[in-house]
Amino acid sequence: MLRSYDLPPGDEVEARPLTTLRAEVNAVAELRRGGHYARLGERLPDLLIELTAVAPTASGDDRRTAFGLLTSGYYAAHGLAYRLGYGDLAEGIEHKLAWAAERAEDPLAVGLAEWTRVNSFQAAGDYDHGLQILDHARADLARQVTDTSPAMLTLTGSMHLRAITLASRSGDAAAVRDHLDAAHRLADQVGGDDRIDYHLTFGKVNTHIHAVAAHVELGEVDQAVTLGENFAPPASVPPTRAGHHYIDLARAHLMAGDRPATLRALQHARHTAPEQTRYHPMVRETTRVLVSLHRRSNRDLTQFASWLGLTA
Incomplete structure (x- = not known):
């Protein structure tokens, strides 16, 4: 097929x-x-x-x-x-x-394709080329789409969010700040609830979620916990986006040495997006580390690890 x-x-x-x-x-x-x-x-x-x-x-x-x-x-x-x-x-x-x-x-459909293409570069750790593709894609969109329609804001903003992920994983804090500032400006134009256009979610909530993840990737644990701990994604956000927030928050808590909070965040992720959580490699790695740190039996952790198919 x-x-x-x-x-x-x-x-x-x-x-x-x-x-x-x-x-x-x-x-x-x-x-x-x-x-x-x-x-x-x-x-x-x-x-x-x-x-x-x-x-x-x-x-x-x-x-x-x-x-x-x-x-x-x-x-x-x-x-x-x-x-x-x-x-x-x-x-x-x-x-x-x-x-x-x-x-x-449709230039916006082409923009979605370019946004998606970056996934393979991100997975391979080829962040520079991924960022280059995003830069070119934003420039192409700006040339071909002259209005500032909501869909255009969503596509452009989503490209900045993906750039935040790539830049944070490459350790470029300055680039993260630049793309985060751009995303905040566009999210302000969206206003209200996050939008979904061309299957991409963009607005203030998803920008916040990406900011938490970026702090985790940059090793800025205190900032990640501060931004994420008292933040609950609203029901209007797709479950996969909300679930990813709790996955990133779990990583932040683990880095901070707070094992109970790590497990709570993982359980929130499971409740929000169970299938995503079960198959997500970051969840499995975080759980493996959490299991290795527990010298005493922890029934909730054992059950969670068993649900993932791991040996606790």
Whole structure:
């Protein structure tokens, strides 16, 4: 299904109307945001087969719409592959996502593809090239989209948030501050609740979540704990974003030597986004360290480690 993405569809594929496929894509996107990976994996293959059949054979506006939907489908597939630990598969999907986005003739869809492409550079620790791609993508968006629509703010702001992650992991505190300042300015323009456009979440809450994570990566433990401890992501934020906050907060507490707070944060992550938490490598590593530090039996920690499939 992924391998034959650019081949003519077979006669056996009976695709539903675009309006129906759009509703299905929206449902799949909701599953991805909620971290419901098992259900996502059940629905994605057939949907991608249909979209792959429809998009190349459509014309005019229908063609652009179909390729836009296929872009969204590939984005959901990328998230599923990456979260389940299939990095090579995720990287392959990034190229197909870019292929579909170009044919959607939508610069914001292309921006999403570039934002997603950076994932492989981030995973490989190639932060400089990842930051370079983000710089070029923001410049391209600014040239092609002259208005300041909410979606444009979301895409541009999300690129700054991803740059914060890369810069913090490379230890560049000055770059983190620059991108964080830019993200705060854009979040102020968004105002109110965080927005979701082109599957990306941006606003004051997600900017705050990224700030906590950046302090953790930079080893600024006190700042991370201060920013994160009394902050509870609102229900309007996707569970995967809220869950990631608690995962980063757990890392901060562990670095600070507060083992009970570490476990509490991990349990918050589990309650908020259970499937994401179960498969997240940072959760597994944090739990392994926590288990190694406990010289006495801790029933809650043992149960949590067992839920992850680890030996406590």
